Amino acid sequence: MAEPLGAGSARSAVITGASRGLGFASATHLYRCGWQVVAAMRSVDTGMARLRTATGAGDDDPRLIGVPLDLTDTESIAACAKAIEESIGAPFALVHNAGISSVGMVEETPLSLWEKMFATNIFGPVALTRALLPGMRKAGRGRIVLVSSQAGVRGMPSTAPYSAVKGALERWGEAMAAEVAPFGIGVSVLVTGTYDTEIITDAGTNDCRDLDGTYARHHRTMDKRGRAAMRIAARAPEKFAAGLARALDSGKPFDKRAVGPDARMLLLANRFLPPTVMHQMTRLMMGIPRFGGLARREDTEHA
Structure with missing residues (x-):
């Protein structure tokens, strides 16, 4: 284990899902900005090798630490929290970025995937937060960041499990913010726009579609x-x-912000337009037939 940095040193951030995508980019960016980064991920050896290449960090650099984390395994979560506290103490920032995605209609998506989705995107992050909050409370400062999505703002067709967990993530953040604010801990919900990562590709999602x-x-x-x-x-x-770095500087007890122009447009529209109008806009954009357009009606004519 690396030794914790001394008083007055760089702030520390735990980032889950740091081996690829937004988590990888965030870990790299914060390290370059002088943060002490704890990269939590399933495949530590592979992920840390990529991070060290991207950042130029050495194997024993105390500002870049890798810890294994499987958010569906309670023992892994407990071990991860212990490793974090032993290496850096109470982190300043806990960034919940890890998650899985899916595509497929409700009828097509098995319950087992719904369960895995909530275990990875909600139950695991809640468990890790519960484990680290006592130390953060004692430190009297910090920020918990929940990476949401446009699907957490409006339920999107063919992504019901993903929309459901992102919506739950946002409600969790809102509730928790009032609980931890008196202890000097803020909560940020980041509504992400569209980014070029594996999660938007066929390889990065669970495909349940029956084509x-x-x-x-x-x-x-x-x-x-x-x-x-x-x-x-x-x-x-x-x-x-870069948007995450700005969010970590927020002094608000609760901060919900869009990161990306399309996310900003959605939040603005969702604020001013009624749900029925938003629903129709989604239907038209997605090319979904009108209400009743595919309904099968029995022929009531008699010979």
């Missing part, structure tokens, strides 16, 4: 439009990392 089934028409249209939108809107992960 020849009942919703085949939905999938064909949504896939075509979705890919076109991603080519236009997807930004480099490094831009998210």
Whole structure:
């Protein structure tokens, strides 16, 4: 274990899911900005090798520490929290970035994936937070960052489990913020826009779509439009990392902000437009048939 940095040294940040995507970009950016980074991930050897290459950090650099973490395993979470406290003490920032995604209609998505989604995106982060909060409370400062999504603002078709966990993540953050604010700990919810990471690709998501089934028409249209939108809107992960760094400087007890222009537009629209209008806008953008458009009606005519 690396020794904790001394008083007056760089602030420390724990980032989950730091081996790729937004977590990797964030860990790299914060390290370059002088932070002490604890990169929590499943594959520590592979992930740390990539991080050291990206940052130029040496194997024994106390400002870049890797710890194993499987958010679906309670023993792994407990061991991760212990390793964090032994290496850096109470972290200043706890960034919940790790998560999994899925695509598929509600009828197509097995309950086992719903359970895994909530275990990874909600139950695991809650458990890790509970383990680290006592130390953060005693330190009397810190910030817990929950990385949400546009799907947490509006439930999006074909991503119901992902939308559900991101919505739950935001409600958790809102509730927890009032609880921990008196102890000097703030909570930030970051609504991410579209970024060029594996989570928006076929390789980075759990694909439950039946492309020849009942919703085949939905999938064909949504896939075509979705890919076109991603080519236009997807930004480099490094831009998210800069937004995260700014969020960590917030002095608000609760701070919800968009990171990305498309996320900002969605939050603005969701603030001023009624839910029925937002629903219709989503339907039109996704090319989903009108209400009742695919309903099967029995022929009531008699010979």
